[in-house]
Amino acid sequence: MGFANKIVIVTGAGRGIGYCIALTYAAQGAKVVIAEKDQALGEAALSSIRDFGGEAIFCPTDVTNPDEIKHLMTQTAAAYHRLDILINNAGMGITKSPYELTVDQWDLVLNTNLRGAFLCSREAAKIMRRQGGGAIVNIASTRAFMSEANTEAYSASKGGIIALTHALAVSLAPDKIRVNSISPGWIETGDYAELREIDHLQHPAGRVGIPDDIARACLFLTHDDNGFITGANIMIDGGMTRKMIYEP
Numbered sequence: 173m174g175f176a177n178k179i180v181i182v183t184g185a186g187r188g189i190g191y192c193i194a195l196t197y198a199a200q201g202a203k204v205v206i207a208e209k210d211q212a213l214g215e216a217a218l219s220s221i222r223d224f225g226g227e228a229i230f231c232p233t234d235v236t237n238p239d240e241i242k243h244l245m246t247q248t249a250a251a252y253h254r255l256d257i258l259i260n261n262a263g264m265g266i267t268k269s270p271y272e273l274t275v276d277q278w279d280l281v282l283n284t285n286l287r288g289a290f291l292c293s294r295e296a297a298k299i300m301r302r303q304g305g306g307a308i309v310n311i312a313s314t315r316a317f318m319s320e321a322n323t324e325a326y327s328a329s330k331g332g333i334i335a336l337t338h339a340l341a342v343s344l345a346p347d348k349i350r351v352n353s354i355s356p357g358w359i360e361t362g363d364y365a366e367l368r369e370i371d372h373l374q375h376p377a378g379r380v381g382i383p384d385d386i387a388r389a390c391l392f393l394t395h396d397d398n399g400f401i402t403g404a405n406i407m408i409d410g411g412m413t414r415k416m417i418y419e420p
């Protein structure tokens with residue numbers, strides 16, 4: 173597949189989509205840097221990769237902390253002397269009425285999802301440009317484009333990621349760094365067997381998504397053969413954002 177010995181950082185790789193992305197790159201022969209704030213989850217992800225003979229290191233990182241992001245990049249350069257791919261996956265949300273959301277809660281969501289992606293990209297780009305290029309994928313959300321109630325901070329952060337992606341794609345192009353985003357819809361990271369029939373059938377694709385749907389798109393966007401793709405956003409939502417919904 174072309175990922176042997178590529179160096180890949182995945183933020184929020186301790187569970188869910190990020191965990192799947194990390195394992196997918198490792199299975200393709202890449203060397204993965206697990207950037208995760210939860211110590212136990214990070215160590216478990218590291219063990220999972222090493223269990224099947226993959227190569228990885230765990231750098232405990234909270235992406236809301238600019239110093240920890242710099243440390244992540246220093247550790248990566250010290251371990252592997254290069255960085256080919258960054259997946260900005262770490263994210264969180266707070267569902268709360270806009271009348272009640274506190275400034276600290278707004279800042280936490282924005283600093284995790286949006287500022288974290290910007291700072292990780294900037295620090296990663298400093299390594300990538302020295303070696304002649306690289307690829308960055310930002311995990312946004314279909315909620316950048318449509319909403320349920322009481323999701324202002326999350327939706328704004330993900331809308332910001334779409335804009336950050338095209339801005340960085342242009343700024344970093346002279347350094348041969350491509351920047352794209354993926355907007356997942358409903359990706360089930362819990363017990364898939366617990367989902368109801370209506371959960372699946374409301375999707376034009378006939379099923380709820382799985383983390384592997386996102387991991388495969390990361391491989392596609394970061395593959396050297398796809399060098400013409402930059403500044404793009406891929407919606408991976410089983411068609412939900414293309415479905416017109418009127419009440420019967």
Ligand SMILES: NC(=O)c1ccc[n+]([C@@H]2O[C@H](COP(=O)([O-])OP(=O)(O)OC[C@H]3O[C@@H](n4cnc5c(N)ncnc54)[C@H](O)[C@@H]3O)[C@@H](O)[C@H]2O)c1
Nearest residue numbers: 184186187188189209234235236261262263313356358359
């Ligand atoms: N699951 C979905 O349906 C879905 C849909 C659209 C977008 N997304 C996005 O995909 C990404 C992953 O989602 P998920 O469902 O796997 O989430 P998750 O909550 O299952 O996992 C998130 C991981 O990120 C880590 N993390 C959180 N804050 C962090 C921080 N400040 N620094 C470092 N690590 C941090 C968590 O510890 C956890 O391991 C997120 O950006 C999310 O917004 C998910």
